Amino acid sequence: MKALRAPAAVTVFWYALFAAFTVFFLVPLLFMLGTSLKLEKEVYDFPVRLWPKSATVDNYVALFTRPNIPMLRWIFNSVYVTLAVTAGVLVIDSLAAFGFSRLEIPCKRWLFAMIIGSMMIPFPATLIPVYGLLQKLHWLDTYKALIIPPLAGPLGVFLLKQFFDTIPRDLEEAALLDGCSKVDLFSRIILPLSMPVMATLGILVFMGIWNSFLWPLIVTNSIKMHPLPVGLTFFNGEYWSERALVMAAAAVCAFPVLVVFLIFQRYIVRGIMMTGLKD
Amino acid sequence: MRAAQAPRAWRRFFSLFHGWLAALVALALAGCGGQERPLTDLQYWNGFVGPDGNITEPILKDFESKTGARIEVQKMPWGIYFDKLISAIAAGNPPDVFVLHMSELASYAEMGALLPLDEYINSNDSFCxxxxxxxxxxxRACYKGQCYGVPLDIHLLGLYYNKDYFDAAHLPYPSVTEPLRGEQFIEIARKLTIQDKDAPTSNIWGFSFSGEPFRNFDTLLWQFGGNLLTDNLKQSAINSPEANKALQWMHDLVYKHKVSPMPEGVDTWQFFVQGRIAMITEGCWVLNGLTRYAKFRWGVAPFFLAGGTRAVWATGHVLCLSRNLPRERIPMALKLMKHLNDTGVMWSTSGMLPTRYSQIRSKEFLEQSRAIPFTSQLDRIRFEPASPIGIELRDRYQQTVFSCLAGLFPVQQALTRVDGQMNRTIETYYR
Amino acid sequence: MTGRTKNGLVNALFIAPYLALFLVWVALPAFFGVAISFTKWNIFTGEIGFVGLNNYLRVLSDDLFLRSLLNTFQYAALSVAAGNAVSFLLACGLAGGIAGRRFFQTIFFAPIILSIGVTGVIWGWLYNTDFGILNYWLQQTGLPRLNWLTNPKFAMISIVIMVIWAGAGFNMMIYLAGLLNIPKSYYEAAQLDGAGAMSRMIHITLPLMKHTFAFTLIISTIGAFQVFDQPYILTGGGPDYATYTYVYHIYSNGFRYFRMGYASALSCLLAAVIALFSFIQYKMLTRRRVDY
Incomplete structure (x- = not known):
């Protein structure tokens, strides 16, 4: 299929299919962007317009100029927390995944099974115990509450272990024979080969933490500690959500993630290409 | 050899990660140790997002300047408000003052979540x-003879209408004090409805039940003389001829008279604001938003009278304290509650009605002429039954009422069904 | 202490940081959750009493237990199958060297970066029966309108469509990576042997993608069984509980009706169900090792 000469009919099929999917994916996005550029009074015009007659950036301006709304502080909180969690997850999970993939550790299989198993517990069951723990530690309403518990998420360990497992062992056997230590093995062989997978995980974690809402809402009590998505609920009401403003806020929120994606999408693809050379 | 190499290897490893590690260390050091809030730092939690939240601000500023306290407000949409509130109370870290609705008070009180307030607010007249x-x-802020809260306001439903459409149809505006009778109302709705398949963009619905349909259902049920639960609250009363009439009446608006779309989430309200619906039943809490966003002239009338009994659904915000609130924090919290209740007239600019005679008869309040359609209904307000499982029962019948209006079940089948479900729920609870 | 054990303990240093976090923030709360499932616990007052298996037996008299479980199975089947099919199809197209790959890739991925709250608002609005843009377009083209969210037959499908829109891009990226990973020479050799597109897919692509499928399917199944936000925001579980999912039921019991014990028991049952499914999936996907 790849780069092979395909019959014209097949080519037409793919382009038609992609055109259809592009419409499917693009319409709601345009709707969102279009709404963010509308005047609040035009938002519910009927027939609904995807794009406003005359676009305005007023909503974006309003987001940053509302009195008593510390937009910049929220952005800082989000950036700080997201980067800290992403960095932490990459370091901690890659070490753990390496351990699970390559090293002899007592009860390794059981521990790993337990970690995977923990993904199956739905959030309402653990929300209150975790909150209680934060309270006992006096961590509520601090950055620690936003950063430390998410570091314990099991997804990264699972993903990285799956990929480390597919890295051929021939290389490291040779290296070990040369007297290379385990730390070297990790930092000089496994990690460079996996940097791209790390990029995948990094994006995944970045996105998840950046967008997380319920957890930061519950553990932060003061306005200055809110991350961006929680802060933005100040614009959102059951009856009077100012829709244009909410959409503008969503766009502002999404923008950094889009940039991160655009930068790293190259690595994601190359990444998984390099690992898994052998089944 | 390997041992000799290891430290170097670790160094290399660290150098690879030093940026991240620095971040981690910084993070571990950041904000060490929690501290007790000073007694003058008050946490006040509520769901007043949107225009009503802005009105709280000057009221709280006023309190801060009078008492030297500092108030941190947490306002968030009601849907997620309770997740946070429950977690906080459960962990023994409650806000000083928080808001519940009268309809939720019984559940919280029954669970022992709320601090009994009789000794503080009823022992003498100094509170109010x-x-x-x-x-x-x-x-309505009491449960089983004990007070658990101080009412902040009450709010009820009214009939909002688009004056431009009334003019276009040469219809007189409804009275601000007398409810329209059911048949009158249907007639008007029919005249206002324009449904043309060939020109869907200019279609107008004469009426819509807005938001969550249970408020309208409750109102009609009471108007037709029915009830949700029996008087001892231990049995469903929903499978009755009265309930049948009420639900049938709602159903007819959609399917027989064809003057209303089926209810579909709170968005419906936005379509009224957009001029796609000529009349809608909604609470007094939307007044400010409507003033700000409507592109047409509008008016409010009392909820129409479809059955033989005057009744309209109402609830109110109640200020509560957690039973877990440290004792030394109670006096300041009470002060804030008193202040919020004292400033009921100012709060009423949000559309909510005050809870005291002196306020509701005050000049400043009466000058808000838009409140008349609501105050004129105060003689007929009804509240949801104060059942400890009221929230669960409401979830149940709301689901069924909605489904019936969406055309899934005929009226009687819906009622029989939900009657069984409610009775089973009650039985399980009291067993 | 034998050298082997000592070595093992040194090795354990690698997993120690994660393990410490895991034990404190995941295992401990989970253990607490399991313990709670055998009690009646008043979250407000802290009163707690052992009730044995009562919370587990309660499911027998709870009509919404089975209803929500079946809904969740339906959702999981639809969303895992359709979602992964779309992701894989898109990935195949992208890997096939379509022009403008970066553009398409970005478009298909973009919805993921929106939060579920915003996604819900957008789609609720698109789906609205009387005032939504979808029905308006259907009418313009002379087609009958659909009750996207108020017809119990469509409601779950409507949610799945939204979920595919919002999430297909991620698995697509993983599949794409997996596909690009397969050396071109395999395909060229196969073509020389006269293998058609179908046979190349069956004999080369699918077997080589096994590990990728194992990851994506397991992760998306776990996610699908825990679906909550989407129906909560879009339909409130309706109409008539048609989109009332299992975690929604757990949430209602724990956070709306304050029955934490029962909510915990429901959670444990769900974890068992998911574990069973994941185990079966894993066994099926990794049963045979294929060598090329």
Missing amino acids: PKADRIQSIWE
Whole structure:
């Protein structure tokens, strides 16, 4: 299929299919962007317009100029927390995944099974115990509450272990024979080969933490500690959500993630290409 | 050899990660140790997002300047408000003052979540003179003879209408004090409805039940003489001829008279604001938003009278304290509650009605002419039954009422069904 | 202490940081959750009493237990199958060297970066029966309108469509990576042997993608069984509980009706169900090792 000469009919099929999917994916996005550029009074015009007659950036301006709304502080909180969690997850999970993939550790299989198993517990069951723990530690309403518990998420360990497992062992056997230590093995062989997978995980974690809402809402009590998505609920009401403003806020929120994606999408693809050379 | 190499290897490893590690260390050091909040730092939690939240601000500023306290407000949409509130109370870290609805108070009180307030607010008149309290409202903040809260306001439904469409159809505006009778109302709705398949963009619905349909259902049920639960609250009363009439009446608006779309989430309200619906039943809490966003002239009338009994759904915000609140924090919290209740007239600019005679008869309040359609209905307000499983029962019948109006079940089948479900729920609870 | 054990303990240093976090923030709360499932616990007052298996037996008399579980199975089947099919199809197209790959890739991925709250608002609005843009377009083209969210037959499908829109891009990226990973020479050799597109897919692509499928399917199944936000925001579980999912039921019991014990028991049952499914999936996907 790849780069092979395909019959014209097949080519037409793919382009038609992609055109259809592009419409499917693009319409709601345009709707969102279009709404963010509308005047609040035009938002519910009927027939609904995807794009406003005359676009305005007023909503974006309003987001940053509302009195008593510390937009910049929220952005800082989000950036700080997201980067800290992403960095932490990459370091901690890659070490753990390496351990699970390559090293002899007592009860390794059981521990790993337990970690995977923990993904199956739905959030309402653990929300209150975790909150209680934060309270006992006096961590509520601090950055620690936003950063430390998410570091314990099991997804990264699972993903990285799956990929480390597919890295051929021939290389490291040779290296070990040369007297290379385990730390070297990790930092000089496994990690460079996996940097791209790390990029995948990094994006995944970045996105998840950046967008997380319920957890930061519950553990932060003061306005200055809110991350961006929680802060933005100040614009959102059951009856009077100012829709244009909410959409503008969503766009502002999404923008950094889009940039991160655009930068790293190259690595994601190359990444998984390099690992898994052998089944 | 390997041992000799290891430290170097670790160094290399660290150098690879030093940026991240620095971040981690910084993070571990950041904000070490929690501290107790000073007694003058008050946490006040509520769901007043949107225009009503802005009105709280000057009221709280006023309190801060009078007492030297500092208030941190947490306002968030009601849907997620309770997740946070429950977690906080459960962990023994409650806000000083928080808001519940009268309809939720029974569940929380029954669970022992709320601090009984009788000794603080009922022992003498210093909190609020008893003669000044509108008793029918204040008693909704009590459960099983004990007070658990101070009412902040009450709110009820009214009939909002688009004056431009009334003019276009040469219809007189409804009275602000007398409810339209059911048949009158249907007639008007029919005249206002324009449904043309060939020109869907200019279609207008004469009416819509807005938001969550249970408020309208409750109102009609009471108007037709029915009830949700029996008087001892231990059995469903929903499978009755009266309930049948009420639900049938709603159903007819959609399917027989064809003057209303089926209800579909709170968005419906936005379509009224957009001029796609000529009349809608909604609470007094939307007044400010409507003033700000409507592109047409509009008016409010009392909820129409479809059955033989005057009744309209109402609830109110209640200020509560957690039973877990440290004792030394109680006096300041009470002060804030008193202040919020005292400033009921100012709060009423949000559309909510005050809870004291002196306030509701005050000049400043009466000058808000838009409140008349709501105050004129105060003689007929009804509240949801104070059942400890009221929230669960409401979830149940709301689901069924909605499904019936969406055309899934005929009226009687819906009622039989939900009657069984509610009775089973009650039985399980009291077993 | 034998050298082997000592070595093992040194090795354990690698997993120690994660393990410490895991034990404190995941295992401990989970253990607490399991313990709670055998009690009646008043979250407000802290009163707690052992009730044995009562919370587990309660499911027998709870009509919404089975209803929500079946809904969740339906959702999981639809969303895992359709979602992964779309992701894989898109990935195949992208890997096939379509022009403008970066553009398409970005478009298909973009919805993921929106939060579920915003996604819900957008789609609720698109789906609205009387005032939504979808029905308006259907009418313009002379087609009958659909009750996207108020017809119990469509409601779950409507949610799945939204979920595919919002999430297909991620698995697509993983599949794409997996596909690009397969050396071109395999395909060229196969073509020389006269293998058609179908046979190349069956004999080369699918077997080589096994590990990728194992990851994506397991992760998306776990996610699908825990679906909550989407129906909560879009339909409130309706109409008539048609989109009332299992975690929604757990949430209602724990956070709306304050029955934490029962909510915990429901959670444990769900974890068992998911574990069973994941185990079966894993066994099926990794049963045979294929060598090329």
